[in-house]
Amino acid sequence: xxxxxxxxxxxxxLEVLMYAVIENGxxxxxxxxxxxxxLEKIEAEPGSELTLDRVLMLGEGSDARVGTPTLSxxxxxxxxxxxxxxxxxxxxxxxxxxxxxxxxGHRQYFTEVRITGxxx
Numbered sequence: 001x002x003x004x005x006x007x008x009x010x011x012x013x014l015e016v017l018m019y020a021v022i023e024n025g026x027x028x029x030x031x032x033x034x035x036x037x038x039l040e041k042i043e044a045e046p047g048s049e050l051t052l053d054r055v056l057m058l059g060e061g062s063d064a065r066v067g068t069p070t071l072s073x074x075x076x077x078x079x080x081x082x083x084x085x086x087x088x089x090x091x092x093x094x095x096x097x098x099x100x101x102x103x104x105g106h107r108q109y110f111t112e113v114r115i116t117g118x119x120x
Contacts, residue, residue, distance in 0.1 A: 020076050020118050021057040028056065031076060031115045041109035044080045050113060052076040058120050065120075074120030078113040085109055 019032045025040030044050055055074035058065045065071060091104040 018058070018060045018118050020055050020059070020074070020120075022052050022076050023054040023056055023070075024052065031118075033115055033118060035115045036081065036112065037115075038086075038110040038112050040111070041083070042080070042111045044111065046080050046082055048080050049116075050078045050080060052078060055120060058118070071120055075118075076115060077117040077119070078115050081112045081114055083109070083111055 017032050019030055021028055021030050023029075027040075029037055029039075031037065042050065053070075053075055055071045055076055056067055056069060058071060058074055065074075067074070085107040086109075088105045088107050091102075091106065093102040093104075094100065
């Protein structure tokens with residue numbers, strides 16, 4: 001038996017948070033304050049502060065500002081949590097009936113950060 005939806009949510013509406021879209025290592029990430037993410041390797045010690053200036057977009061609720069390609073004066077501040085390496089990716093090449101097999105592995109370096117502030 002299906003129940004009809006009353007249209008009134010049973011949970012309080014969440015407060016609107018500021019977010020940013022940043023670019024690092026050719027990839028784009030949507031981040032907010034408190035988010036933890038893995039970026040391409042950045043030479044920094046764990047516990048140190050980073051300033052990411054390649055901010056492509058800032059948003060807060062329905063208001064958004066988009067850069068061409070980046071926003072001038074916009075910054076995202078982050079704290080380095082750890083340096084590490086990702087899980088191994090196995091590469092296996094084979095030619096059938098030719099007795100050719102090649103195995104290779106790769107582990108990508110990363111920097112884990114927590115977003116502490118968005119300015120702009």
